[in-house]
Amino acid sequence: MTGRAEGFEYVRRADGRVIITHHGTVAATLRGARAAEFLADVEDDPQLAMARWTGNYRHGNERVARQHPRNQR
Secondary structure, three states: OOOOOOOEEEEEOOOOOEEEEEOOEEEEEEOHHHHHHHHHHOOOOHHHHHHHHHOOOOOOOHHHHHHOHHHOO
């Protein structure tokens, strides 16, 4: 695993909407000012920006990993 967010794509629609997909499934739809802010943010690192904007940069296993015997002190 590379530790990088991958599998994201975005489409800019004619009406100004931005649709972000993750492995082909719609992850977020942005409109108006949020769409413009996203388009400015996506220039640096597109995959990381899309992961942050969709909330998919954390995978929900943090609590489970904390309870694993290997991580007990």
